Amino acid sequence: MTTHYLVLSALLFAIGAVGVLVRRNAIVVFMCVELMLNACNLAFVTFARQHGNLDGQIIAFFVMVVAAAEVVVGLAIIVTIFRTRRSASVDDANLLKY
Amino acid sequence: MEPAEKIIQHAGGVIGVSWLMIALPLLGAAILLLGGRRTDRWGHLLGVAMSLASFVVAVLAFVELIGLPEAQRRRGVELFQFIPGMVDMGVLIDPLSISFALLITGVGSLIHIYSIGYMSHDPARRRFFAYLNLFVAAMLLLVLADNYVGLYVGWEGVGLASYLLIGFWQQKPSAATAAQKAFIVNRVGDFGLAIGIFVIWTTFGSVAYGPVFGAAGGADQGVLTVIGLLLLLGACGKSAQVPLQSWLLDAMEGPTPVSALIHAATMVTAGVYLVVRSGAIFELAPTAQLVVTIVGVVTLLAGAIIGTAKDDIKKGLAGSTMSQIGYMMLAAGLGPAGYAFAIAHLITHGFFKANLFLGAGSIMHAMNDEVDMRKYGGLRKFLPVTFATFFIGYLAIIGFPLLSGYFTKDGIIETAMHHSAILGWLAVVGAGITGFYMSRMVFMTFFGEKRWADDAHPHESPAVMTWPLIILSVGSIFLGGYLILGNTFMQFLAPAVGRPAELPVFHFFSVPGLATLALVAVGAAFAWMKYGRAQVPVVAPRGSFLTTFARRDLYGDAINESLFMRPGQWATRFAVFFDNRGIDGLVNGLAAMIGGTSGRLRRIQTGFARSYALSILFGAAVVAGALLLVGNL
Numbered sequence: 001m002t003t004h005y006l007v008l009s010a011l012l013f014a015i016g017a018v019g020v021l022v023r024r025n026a027i028v029v030f031m032c033v034e035l036m037l038n039a040c041n042l043a044f045v046t047f048a049r050q051h052g053n054l055d056g057q058i059i060a061f062f063v064m065v066v067a068a069a070e071v072v073v074g075l076a077i078i079v080t081i082f083r084t085r086r087s088a089s090v091d092d093a094n095l096l097k098y
Numbered sequence: 099m100e101p102a103e104k105i106i107q108h109a110g111g112v113i114g115v116s117w118l119m120i121a122l123p124l125l126g127a128a129i130l131l132l133g134g135r136r137t138d139r140w141g142h143l144l145g146v147a148m149s150l151a152s153f154v155v156a157v158l159a160f161v162e163l164i165g166l167p168e169a170q171r172r173r174g175v176e177l178f179q180f181i182p183g184m185v186d187m188g189v190l191i192d193p194l195s196i197s198f199a200l201l202i203t204g205v206g207s208l209i210h211i212y213s214i215g216y217m218s219h220d221p222a223r224r225r226f227f228a229y230l231n232l233f234v235a236a237m238l239l240l241v242l243a244d245n246y247v248g249l250y251v252g253w254e255g256v257g258l259a260s261y262l263l264i265g266f267w268q269q270k271p272s273a274a275t276a277a278q279k280a281f282i283v284n285r286v287g288d289f290g291l292a293i294g295i296f297v298i299w300t301t302f303g304s305v306a307y308g309p310v311f312g313a314a315g316g317a318d319q320g321v322l323t324v325i326g327l328l329l330l331l332g333a334c335g336k337s338a339q340v341p342l343q344s345w346l347l348d349a350m351e352g353p354t355p356v357s358a359l360i361h362a363a364t365m366v367t368a369g370v371y372l373v374v375r376s377g378a379i380f381e382l383a384p385t386a387q388l389v390v391t392i393v394g395v396v397t398l399l400a401g402a403i404i405g406t407a408k409d410d411i412k413k414g415l416a417g418s419t420m421s422q423i424g425y426m427m428l429a430a431g432l433g434p435a436g437y438a439f440a441i442a443h444l445i446t447h448g449f450f451k452a453n454l455f456l457g458a459g460s461i462m463h464a465m466n467d468e469v470d471m472r473k474y475g476g477l478r479k480f481l482p483v484t485f486a487t488f489f490i491g492y493l494a495i496i497g498f499p500l501l502s503g504y505f506t507k508d509g510i511i512e513t514a515m516h517h518s519a520i521l522g523w524l525a526v527v528g529a530g531i532t533g534f535y536m537s538r539m540v541f542m543t544f545f546g547e548k549r550w551a552d553d554a555h556p557h558e559s560p561a562v563m564t565w566p567l568i569i570l571s572v573g574s575i576f577l578g579g580y581l582i583l584g585n586t587f588m589q590f591l592a593p594a595v596g597r598p599a600e601l602p603v604f605h606f607f608s609v610p611g612l613a614t615l616a617l618v619a620v621g622a623a624f625a626w627m628k629y630g631r632a633q634v635p636v637v638a639p640r641g642s643f644l645t646t647f648a649r650r651d652l653y654g655d656a657i658n659e660s661l662f663m664r665p666g667q668w669a670t671r672f673a674v675f676f677d678n679r680g681i682d683g684l685v686n687g688l689a690a691m692i693g694g695t696s697g698r699l700r701r702i703q704t705g706f707a708r709s710y711a712l713s714i715l716f717g718a719a720v721v722a723g724a725l726l727l728v729g730n731l
Binding site for chain 1: 705
């Protein structure tokens with residue numbers, strides 16, 4: 001049983017990672033990050049069940065809290081960038097460099 | 099020989115307050131320097147008053163001292179703890195120190211008075227008198243201190259005063275340079291003196307004269323020789339003896355009263371004082387004594403030869419001073435038989451040389467500060483008092499029979515002859531050269547036809563300048579005979595420096611004495627032929643190789659330059675090169691390397707968030723792979 005959950009978690013994480021690397025739209029990239037976070041949550045919960053303790057569950061809650069906070073800040077930034085530059089492409093936002 | 103007497107602690111009387119001799123001029127200097135312009139109007143009078151007050155204390159202390167029985171004439175007065183557990187500062191009044199104190203304050207006061215007239219037009223006259231007072235205080239500390247550290251403090255004090263006064267006209271670059279030269283050359287000598295005092299401290303565990311001389315007999319002869327040679331190095335620096343002679347001629351850049359007081363009568367004789375005071379050490383170190391006599395003879399000849407070629411009247415007199423101090427040094431190296439003659443010559447020289455220098459100052463005063471004797475000539479009628487006093491000083495220095503120099507210099511020559519024929523005859527030759535260069539000076543200045551500049555209007559100096567000249571010339575006539583005939587001075591000094599087994603008898607007609615007189619006469623006659631009868635060219639002729647040799651101070655500066663200055667410059671240039679290329683190169687290279695690498699590395703920062711994400715993923719994969727690999731091992 002555990003293996004299935006872990007394979008699903010790995011698949012979700014890989015999809016998320018590829019999405020972050022290949023997509024330009026900041027909203028999509030953002031959603032892919034969420035996907036990776038939730039893949040991790042799944043792995044944590046799986047191990048918590050397998051070992052019969054609550055550590056993994058607690059961490060999963062923490063990740064959700066952090067993800068919620070991240071969404072608040074991240075979406076605000078994306079909206080602000082879109083308003084000023086009329087674009088949500090992460091490749092256009094490349095001013096911070098050498 | 100009979101050794102010196104023990105030092106007895108003294109309380110009360112004038113001797114008990116003899117520190118006033120040092121304190122009064124020091125107070126004068128402090129008031130004049132700290133008081134600033136407010137003291138301008140009466141500053142010179144205060145300076146003279148302080149010097150005269152010091153002279154009065156010295157005379158009273160002298161009277162009290164000769165009132166004591168001969169065996170008790172070394173009186174120590176404790177003052178304060180200078181360095182706790184090491185140096186107790188005190189004053190030592192004995193025949194040797196009181197002789198110096200009388201000379202310094204007596205001649206010093208006359209020169210102070212003369213300076214009122216000489217410096218009357220100088221805007222910085224007050225500062226001049228402050229420095230003169232400072233000098234008198236330091237010089238008195240030098241001779242009155244009862245230990246080597248006190249002597250050293252005075253020694254540095256006179257060095258400072260000398261530096262300040264040589265460079266008194268600091269707007270003249272030549273004066274500023276001369277002051278620095280004097281200071282630096284003296285540093286070499288002072289270094290020797292300092293190390294000598296260190297060795298004395300480690301050897302005897304004390305720096306006070308009483309304990310050191312008392313224990314000198316038990317010390318190792320090698321150590322005593324080292325101490326003697328180090329003290330001699332100090333003496334050479336201060337007294338302008340070969341090889342540290344080069345500063346004295348340049349020191350003539352200072353005002354003439356300074357040349358008379360510091361660079362003729364008193365400070366430059368400090369080296370002789372040091373050697374005579376340390377007699378107990380030198381007598382146990384024959385090698386050091388031999389070196390003292392050799393230095394003396396070499397310098398008396400070198401100074402005399404330099405004196406023959408100088409057209410600058412003050413530089414001629416400076417060469418003569420070197421030469422005369424060479425005589426004193428020679429005598430000081432001959433042990434108790436010579437000490438009295440060394441100090442007697444020092445005192446008479448103090449009188450006639452101060453007389454000659456002040457005379458030269460009077461001439462310069464009359465001739466718009468011209469110092470070139472080729473532009474003098476025929477001044478006899480225009481400066482009668484200066485001429486008369488200068489001529490007396492001239493007769494005294496060449497050793498004209500019955501004048502001061504005759505007795506004291508003859509005494510040195512006889513004693514040297516007794517010691518070693520070579521030293522004696524070289525001293526005779528030196529006397530002959532003295533006869534030539536001093537006659538040359540007198541003939542070029544006072545005789546012959548006028549060779550003045552067009553705007554020169556020579557006039558006799560005011561009374562405030564001529565009276566000191568007259569008093570000094572009286573001393574130049576009688577002092578030598580008074581001190582030497584009947585061994586008056588030798589008997590007087592004996593409690594301080596000991597006396598030889600048999601007292602010398604002064605012969606009016608001895609072989610060396612007659613030979614000296616004959617050579618002096620030949621020298622004077624030769625000078626008359628070349629500079630009295632013949633016309634003196636206004637522009638100096640090129641002259642032979644020998645003339646150039648003497649004119650350039652026997653290449654003393656050239657030797658110093660090639661031996662010390664050039665290698666020193668090379669060393670500094672190498673150090674600069676090594677610093678610039680080696681050390682700076684290393685540091686700068688390292689910095690440039692780091693900067694260059696960083697410049698290349700920063701190109702990685704592209705600004706594309708997705709490429710950062712890729713490298714994070716790649717890094718995380720590497721870390722995960724590594725963990726898996728390690729976990730499997």
